[in-house]
Amino acid sequence: MEVQIAVAKVNKYATSESGDTLEVVERPNGGLSVVLADGQSSGRGAKAISQMVVRKVIGLLAEGVRDGAAARAASDTLFTDKQGKVISTLNIASLDLSSGTIVLTRNNRIPLGTSRNVRPLITEIAIEPGLIAVIYTDGLTHAGKRRGAPMDVGATIRAILEDQDPSPQMLADTLLAEAVNLDENRPADDISVLALKVTSRTGDNVRRMTVRLPIEGNWRL
């Protein structure tokens, strides 16, 4: 089998910094975790919040702390620091090779930093070919709202899956492109889309990663 993860990410129109932060960390007991946080508001302040949350979670996961405990710790840290005035969503997608499962840890409806009792929603799914998971920040669901034609993310995903056997990169790229299109090429919010797919591919034993960064005139992404 092979697990493929793809991310596509764009800034809110005319902002040089995304309030979304996404990072990947190796799990000390095997596998990896992708951590995605969306800090309140946009621009530099939001970036600082989402970076703080992601750094906290990644540091704990790297020490072997379980995903749910890492999410609670990040929430408590944010609440202590900002006294409930600043919040952040958090999604962790973990490929946990010690249990043979994909673990999804989510704080979206109840974001981090709101109170001392924030708990994540945790879903654990066996790793098997055909499994697809899609994670995104709310910029995707807000796309098109300005024009009164909001994006139906579920319907878009179903349409992509019906037509073909899309790679995760194609899935993430198509969702993002649809959202940017609905926002008339001026995204109303930062948008991050992550797609994970388990395939039955058996080839070499090589782990691969690619990163592509467009560079704008002002150098800052």
Add this chain to the structure above:
Amino acid sequence: MEVQIAVAKVNKYATSESGDTLEVVERPNGGLSVVLADGQSSGRGAKAISQMVVRKVIGLLAEGVRDGAAARAASDTLFTDKQGKVISTLNIASLDLSSGTIVLTRNNRIPLGTSRNVRPLITEIAIEPGLIAVIYTDGLTHAGKRRGAPMDVGATIRAILEDQDPSPQMLADTLLAEAVNLDENRPADDISVLALKVTSRTGDNVRRMTVRLPIEGNWRL
């Protein structure tokens, strides 16, 4: 312009854990850094060392510490912890958007943890189309030595570059495949190859990342 980074990574034959650790972190002042460490020996012990080094460096870079200072700090931490008995190589490739440069920070001939005075080699290059950098752990240069036919990495890179305009993924994949071939499909050491390329591509403003992990029978990579 667009900066593309690709990584291909394989474990030493018959080991479930790579002694090489590679992670990517966003730089707080714009851009990103890829951090690659190769811990002494192989297997679980080496992994713990390279993970400790990479975590230390990434944590400091995320706080805005400069690459050279982060490398020195990781060396001092390793030296203090292991009293010079355990070493690790370290390579940092940074896309620094605040200065518009690629910064390469290297501790290979003088690895981390050997003494209190370890200094990295630092090279700073302007980001411009056509720039290619290749970074690898010593598993690549050791490939084929068992058979007395060691790999000539420079010649292999030149041959790939002569034939075509290779993507970074093709460059990394071809180098790794050549090494694995010289080791008769049983790599004598962990091998990690990173290729970075600056292209003149101007397209959308989307940042993209893909990760591909083959999963073996025993679940652990």
